[in-house]
Amino acid sequence: MRIGLRTIKTSVSAAVAMILANALQLLYAPSAGIIAVLSVTNSKKSSLQTGIYRLLSLTLATVLAFICFSLLGYQAIAFGVFLLLFIPLAVSFGLSDGIVVSSVLVTHYLVEGSMHWSLIVNEYLLMIIGVGLALLANLYMPNSENRLKEDQLVIETMFKKLLAEMALYLNQEVTEQKLLENCQGLFAFIREGQLRAQTYQENQWVVRNVYYGSYFAMRRTQISVLNDMIESLDRIELFGIQVEKMVALLEYTSETFAEENDGQELLERIFEVYEEYREMPLPESREEFENRAELFQFLQSFKSFIEIKAEFAQKLPNGNV
Template sequence: MKIGLRTIKTAAGAAIAILIAEQFHLSYAVSAGIITILSVQNTKKKSITLAGQRILSTALALGIATILFNILGFNPIAFGLYLLIFIPLAVEFSITDGIVVSSVLVTHLLIEKSTSLQWIFNSFGLMLIGLTIAILANLYMPSSEKKVHELQTNIESTMKLVLLDLSGTLRNGGLSQLQNSYLEKLTQELDEAVLLARNQYNNQLFGQSYYYIKYFDMRQMQAHVLRQIKEDLGQCQLPTLENEKLAGMLIQTAEKLHEDNPANELMQEIQNLFDHFRNSELPKTRAEFENRAMLFKMLNDFMHFIEIKQVFYQEFSPKKEKVI
């Protein structure tokens, strides 16, 4: 049985919150521990955002409950009416994460049959202690930078394999059985990397950068283009000079695939190949025409593949904003 870091922080935080609430002689001290349990999140930003929402929801809930209990009395009907008013307002103000916790605090007023300042302060005290301990517990988040770099390396390696396999299909004909497995692996690695990069970004309160989020987004867009090229390969089976040239360009791209490559040379090679298409002899048969048309489409797709990288490089690489 494996016990994760979040579980350890939650358990320790709940116990500490209860002890602190007891030291301040707050009633229902165990509620502070429950609030901590519900407030420990996966990222620092989410914990802080959640804390703000729950403080606002508590103020709103206690205000509504105080008015209704004083008018209708401390009974189930008043509590039900409180929920009818509070829940829609919480949705309207985007503080729904605080509905359950705030309502639990309202039940303390119902049980004690009092809305005195003592019980209002008691409720706010429980909420503040629980939230504070949760935020303090989340201040320690192990860095994922090493894993991010590892995934980056793996993604570039897998993308090279895809490019090389596509070039082999262009040269030799016949769809490779490895293409699907390579593309599936690439998709899985990219999904994991995007999630990890976003969590890492949300765990940094200062010195933040979107670099790795944008980097993996860029690779996801390129992966989509590669999937499209792979689909078109089935209609491009004639062994022509143009096939060979495009295959050679895919190999060249695989060899130079790296985050710091501005891809200007590759774009020039694509323009040269377009010129070759325009100046070469027209196809003589229907099969040659269809092959040439599909090659032209694939070349346009591949140009888009390179343009995606160029846009990313122009926006981020010169700045080298890689702090995460």
């Protein structure tokens, strides 16, 4: 059994919240622990947002509860009417995260049969202690930047392998199904890295490092284009020198594919191949025409694949990635 960091932080914050609530002699002290459990999230930013939204949600719930209990009394019907009003209003105000917690706290008013100011303060203190300790627990977040850099290296390697396999496909050494499976595997890995980059970004309080998020978004766009290129390969018939040129282009791209490569030389090579194919004799049949169109479409996608990286590199301060 593996106990993760979030589990440890949740356990500690819940226990401390209950101890603190008891020390302050608050009613329903265990509720502070439950609130802490529900408020520990994956990032500092989300914990802060959760805390703020839940306090706003409690304010809305308290106002509505006061109206309902004052008009209908402290009974189940009044609580049902409260929920009928509170849930849609909370959703419309973007406070959905606080619906369950605030509703539980409102039941304390129902049980006590009162909404005396001291009881209202009691509920706010329970909420503040719970979300506050969850936020304190989340102030410690392990630096995941090294993991993101490792993800980048893996992605570069997987891209290189996929491009090399595309060259092998033209030599009939790899099947299209294998290419598509590897492409989908790379897409899934990039998507996971993108989620980790988002969490990393949300844990930056002062200066938010958006590089990794932009990097994974760029690679995700590239893999979508590469998937289209693989599907195009199956519809293209290449002969002799055409196969050699395309294989050489794919192999060169695989060999030079790296984080620091801005793609300019690759774009030049793609343009050279494109020009050579354009100067070929005009097609003499419909089949040749369609094949030539597919070939040009493939080269256009290849060009887009590299341009995505080149544009990304130009936006960075040092001009490359």
